[in-house]
Amino acid sequence: xxxxxxxxxxxxxxxxxxxxxxxxxxxxxxxxxxxxxxxxxxxxxxxxxxxxxxxxxxxxxxxxxxxxxxxxxxxxxxxxxxxxxxxxxxxxxxxxxxxxxxxxxxxxxxxxxxxxxxxxxxxxxxxxxxxxxxxxxxxxxxxxxxxxxxxxxxxxxxxxxxxxxxxxxxxxxxxxxxxxxxxxxxxxxxxxxxxxxxxxxxxxxxxxxxxxxxxxxxxxxxxxxxxxxxxxxxxxxxxxxxxxxxxxxxxxxxxxxxxxxxxxxxxxxxxxxxxxxxxxxxxxxxxxxxxxxxxxxxxxxxxxxxxxxxxxxxxxxxxxxxxxxxxxxxxxxxxxxxxxxxxxxxxxxxxxxxxxxxxxxxxxxxxxxxxxxxxxxxxxxxxxxxxxxxxxxxxxxxxxxxxxxxxxxxxxxxxxxxxxxxxxxxxxxxxxxxxxxxxxxxxxxxxxxxxxxxxxxxxxxxxxxxxxxxxxxxxxxxxxxxxxxxxxxxxxxx
Numbered sequence: 001x002x003x004x005x006x007x008x009x010x011x012x013x014x015x016x017x018x019x020x021x022x023x024x025x026x027x028x029x030x031x032x033x034x035x036x037x038x039x040x041x042x043x044x045x046x047x048x049x050x051x052x053x054x055x056x057x058x059x060x061x062x063x064x065x066x067x068x069x070x071x072x073x074x075x076x077x078x079x080x081x082x083x084x085x086x087x088x089x090x091x092x093x094x095x096x097x098x099x100x101x102x103x104x105x106x107x108x109x110x111x112x113x114x115x116x117x118x119x120x121x122x123x124x125x126x127x128x129x130x131x132x133x134x135x136x137x138x139x140x141x142x143x144x145x146x147x148x149x150x151x152x153x154x155x156x157x158x159x160x161x162x163x164x165x166x167x168x169x170x171x172x173x174x175x176x177x178x179x180x181x182x183x184x185x186x187x188x189x190x191x192x193x194x195x196x197x198x199x200x201x202x203x204x205x206x207x208x209x210x211x212x213x214x215x216x217x218x219x220x221x222x223x224x225x226x227x228x229x230x231x232x233x234x235x236x237x238x239x240x241x242x243x244x245x246x247x248x249x250x251x252x253x254x255x256x257x258x259x260x261x262x263x264x265x266x267x268x269x270x271x272x273x274x275x276x277x278x279x280x281x282x283x284x285x286x287x288x289x290x291x292x293x294x295x296x297x298x299x300x301x302x303x304x305x306x307x308x309x310x311x312x313x314x315x316x317x318x319x320x321x322x323x324x325x326x327x328x329x330x331x332x333x334x335x336x337x338x339x340x341x342x343x344x345x346x347x348x349x350x351x352x353x354x355x356x357x358x359x360x361x362x363x364x365x366x367x368x369x370x371x372x373x374x375x376x377x378x379x380x381x382x383x384x385x386x387x388x389x390x391x392x393x394x395x396x397x398x399x400x401x402x403x404x405x406x407x408x409x410x411x412x413x414x415x416x417x418x419x420x421x422x423x424x425x426x427x428x429x430x431x432x433x434x435x436x437x438x439x440x441x442x443x444x445x446x447x448x449x450x451x452x453x454x455x456x457x458x459x460x461x462x463x464x465x466x467x468x469x470x471x472x473x474x475x476x477x478x479x480x481x482x483x484x485x486x487x488x489x490x491x492x493x494x
Contacts, residue, residue, distance in 0.1 A: 092109060092110050093108065093109065093110060093112055093116070093118050094106045094107060094108055094109060094112075094118060094251055095107055095109050096214075096217055099219075099250075102219075102278075103154055104152065104154075104217050105217065105218075105219045105250050105251075106214070106217050106218055106219075106250065106251040107248060107249065107250050107251065108245045108246065108247050108248065108249045108250075108251060109247060109248075110247055111244070111245070111246060111247060112241045112244070112245040113241065113244055114241055114242065114243050114244050114383055115240060115241060115382055115383040116240065116241045117238055117239070117240055117386055118226060118239045118240065118241060118251065119214055119215050119237070119238065119239035120231075120234065120236045120237070120238045120239075121212050121213065121214055121215060121236055121237055122212075122235070122236060122237075123205055123210035123211065123212055123237070124142075124146060124149060124150060124210070124211050124212055124213045124216075125138050125139060125142065125146075125150060125198065125210065125211045126138065126205055126208055126209070126210040126211075127198075127208050127209055127210070128207065128208040129208065130208075130209060132161065132163070132166060132195040132198060132199055133166045133167065133170040133171055133191075133195065135194055135195055135198040135211075136171055136191050136194055136195070139194045139198075146213075149213045150194075150197065150211065150213075151197070153197050153201045153211065153216050153217070154197070154200060154201060154276075155193060155196050155197045155200070156196055156199070156200045156275075156276055156277035157192065157196045157277075158196070158199065158200070158274060158275060158277070159274075160274065161195070161196070161199060163191075163192040163195050163196055164188055164192055166195065167187075167188045167191040167192055167195070168188060171187075171191050172184060172187065172188065197211075198211055200275065200276050200277070201216040202216075203215065203216070203228060203230065203237055204229075204230050205230050205237065206230060206232060206235075210230075210237070212237050215228060215237050215239055218239065218251060218252065218253045219250065219252050219253075220252060220253065220254060220255040220256075220272065220276070220278075220280060220282075221252035221253075221254065221280070221282040221283075222254060222256070222268055222280055222282045222283075222284040222285055223282055223283050223284050223343065223344035223345070224242065224252050224253045224254045224347070225241065225242060225243055225245050225249065225251065225252055226239050226240060226241055226242060226245075226251050226252065226253050227239070227240050227242050227253065227347040227348070227383075227384040227385075228253045229384070229385055231385070231386070231388060231389075231391075232391045233388045233389060233390040233391055234388055238385070238386060239251070239253070240383060240384055240385065240386060241383070242346040242347050242383050242384060243344075243346055252282070254347075255272065255275070255276060256268060256271060256272075257348075258349075259300075261296075261299075261345050261349045262296050262297075262299050262300035262303065263296065264293040264296050264297055265284070265285050265287075265292070265293055268280060268285065269285070283344075284296075284343070284344075292343065295339045295342060295343050296343065298339065299336055299339050299340065299343070301319075301320045301321045302321050302332050302335060302336045302339075303336060303353075304319050304320075304321070305319055305320065305321035305322040305323060305332065306323065306329060306332060306333060306336070306356055308322050309322050309323045309329050310329070310356070310359070310360075326360055326363055326364050327364065329360050330357060330360040330361055330364065330366075333353060333356045333357035333360055334357055336353045336356075337350065337353045337354060337357060340353055346380065346383070347380075347384050348384060350380050351377050351380050351381050351384070351399065354373045354374070354376045354377035354380065355373075355374075355377050355399075355402060357369075357373040358370045358371075358373035358374045358377065358402065358406065361373060362406060362409055365413070367406070367409070367410045367413065367415045370406050370409075371403075371406050371407075371410070374399065374402055374403045374406045375403070377399045377402065378399035378400060378403060381398065381399040
């Protein structure tokens with residue numbers, strides 16, 4: 001399966017560009033907050049809340065009563081200090097496997113560290129407009145092997161798409177009398193199959209939509225362990241690990257991007273059943289204690305309130321949790337970060353929350369705090385999108401652009417000297433390179449010491465050999481002189 005339905009009413013596909021400002025997201029978040037009465041947990045406020053890393057649990061399975069039950073990895077996640085182990089070869093990362101009664105899915109076959117690029121691939125079938133009937137022509141032009149790959153993807157015939165009508169209206173040539181009624185019906189069913197398969201397996205791909213041979217096999221989880229996005233810099237669909245993934249774990253993305261991250265269970269179930277034809281059984285959906293719903297309701301209300309506070313728009317009376325001061329807004333942004341991490345949502349929504357916290361801290365003149373959150377945003381962005389982000393840099397939306405703005409503000413305020421740079425944490429690759437250099441330096445010193453010991457031993461052996469040669473030479477000389485003496489005075493011999 002893939003992430004989005006190709007319909008006018010489907011939620012926007014996730015792409016590289018991510019902004020905290022989104023009027024549709026704000027409206028949806030407000031409605032979600034209004035339609036549900038959240039049970040408000042006691043919030044833990046912290047200037048630098050931790051975020052969830054992996055200790056070997058997949059994040060799926062049954063939940064318990066603790067706040068970290070849905071994501072037991074949360075407490076140890078620190079975006080600025082994570083050391084990434086060596087990344088295994090791409091061919092050894094995952095395999096396509098049958099899931100009993102559920103079709104196919106991608107599973108890790110080796111340890112996958114956080115921030116690893118798991119997949120980067122070109123489209124299998126691409127259309128330039130959001131119109132399902134346009135998929136039929138490109139499908140017919142696929143090779144047999146490509147058609148086999150496409151046909152292996154999940155098919156769901158959603159009632160609201162009216163695929164038969166689209167086929168008969170846009171694809172069937174009613175002036176072609178060479179087809180009898182049975183042939184037409186067979187062709188319609190084939191077109192419906194292609195459109196339905198494309199509908200529930202497509203991803204955003206630049207200005208169009210595309211299905212991918214591998215990425216489209218990613219199944220859904222409301223607590224995903226990977227993030228997908230189309231990278232216009234390299235013109236490929238990429239999939240990155242947002243946390244450590246253990247062998248045999250299934251690789252799961254989310255089909256409910258953007259504001260869908262804040263949907264409660266009932267909303268998610270309705271959307272997934274209507275658009276994809278399945279009921280999710282991830283840790284969040286199996287949480288019978290209601291902690292996940294409580295967190296997501298509260299996150300939705302806080303996110304909406306922060307947008308109204310920062311950018312205006314809706315009436316304050318119509319939106320709960322609108323901060324009354326910048327200080328309160330910063331605390332709420334920090335609470336949002338904490339809850340996103342507790343819920344296991346470690347992708348772009350977490351980037352947005354870090355950006356909001358950094359903006360608010362900067363507005364309050366808390367420069368160190370603003371810089372720390374900017375650094376955290378950059379780390380999460382790298383985990384989700386990688387480092388080839390020319391499109392984000394060009395648009396000014398990337399974490400690197402915001403970090404530079406924070407640095408400039410600190411220089412202007414006299415907090416940093418003009419030539420100072422914002423302190424950046426070492427990347428995982430830099431830390432690994434430093435470790436390798438230390439190991440090489442240690443190995444070189446050990447080799448030099450061993451060579452010195454060997455040289456000393458060799459020198460000692462040479463000295464002993466020289467002494468032995470000298471002794472033998474002295475003995476020979478003494479024997480020669482004795483023979484000469486005996487020859488000169490034979491009468492004295494004996």
